[in-house]
Amino acid sequence: MLAPLSSTMIAVALPSVILEFDADVATAGWLVTAYLIGMASVQPAAGNLGDRLGRRPLILGGVACFGLASLAAAWASSLPALLVFRVLQAVACAIALPNGAGLLREVIPAERRAGRFGLVGAAIAFAAAAGPSLGGFLVGQAGWRAIFLVNIVLVVPAVLIGWRSIPARPAKDTSHGFDLGAPSCS
Numbered sequence: 001m002l003a004p005l006s007s008t009m010i011a012v013a014l015p016s017v018i019l020e021f022d023a024d025v026a027t028a029g030w031l032v033t034a035y036l037i038g039m040a041s042v043q044p045a046a047g048n049l050g051d052r053l054g055r056r057p058l059i060l061g062g063v064a065c066f067g068l069a070s071l072a073a074a075w076a077s078s079l080p081a082l083l084v085f086r087v088l089q090a091v092a093c094a095i096a097l098p099n100g101a102g103l104l105r106e107v108i109p110a111e112r113r114a115g116r117f118g119l120v121g122a123a124i125a126f127a128a129a130a131g132p133s134l135g136g137f138l139v140g141q142a143g144w145r146a147i148f149l150v151n152i153v154l155v156v157p158a159v160l161i162g163w164r165s166i167p168a169r170p171a172k173d174t175s176h177g178f179d180l181g182a183p184s185c186s
Contacts, residue, residue, distance in 0.1 A: 001127035002066055002154060003093040006147075007035060008131025010086075013144040020144070021079040028079065031086050038090030039097075047098035055103040056166045060159060062096030067155030074148035085148075107167065 010031055018028045050058050066089055073085035101120070108116045138146035 001123050002063070002151060002158075003039065003097055004124050004128035005131045005134070005154075006066075006070075006089060006093070006151060007032075007039075008128050009135030009138070009147040009150075010035070012132050012135040013139050013147050016139055016144040017079070017082070021082075023079050030083055034083055035086050035090040038087045039094045042091050042094035043098050046095040047102060049095075050099035050102050054169055055099045055106070056162075056168050058099045059096050059103065059166060060162050062092045062094075062099070063155055063158050063162065066092035066096070067152055067159070070148045070151035070155070074145040103166065106169075 014025075014028050014031065017023070017031065018025065021028075046058065046062075069085050069088035069092055073082055073089065076082035076085055101117075104116055104120065105113065134150070135147050138150055142149075
């Protein structure tokens with residue numbers, strides 16, 4: 001839920017960020033664009049790394065890193081610094097997200113998977129839909145930095161629960177190399 005919530009809360013915070021950093025709309029728009037690019041570009045490799053290293057360290061590390069990047073974003077002193085922390089948030093989410101799905105696939109029996117993936121999909125959709133309202137409330141009450149601080153309320157319990165409940169399994173034995181590109185067409 002962190003990825004879509006963070007992705008949609010930023011939209012209502014942009015006017016305040018633009019005002020505080022005296023930025024133009026196009027430059028501030030990179031806070032949205034860079035996040036989405038970071039998410040999309042890292043996820044495929046992160047899933048493969050989870051196959052190799054195990055899901056637990058990547059999920060817990062990704063969520064914890066997201067929390068740290070959120071704290072840093074809340075205290076950013078410039079738009080470029082905020083952009084860097086947004087990209088770090090995206091990379092952290094992109095590491096955790098496919099490994100969370102992989103973990104579900106590994107631990108849930110096949111006959112119950114559809115229902116569990118349905119619940120996850122509903123939670124993701126809810127978070128995306130709630131983001132603008134929650135973001136608007138937070139910005140109105142405490143300023144744009146609050147949209148980053150609220151993530152800690154979700155991250156801390158997620159890491160604690162994950163630490164206790166995500167099984168520590170050895171990585172899968174992958175005998176094939178890391179696929180960095182598409183196969184050649186010769």
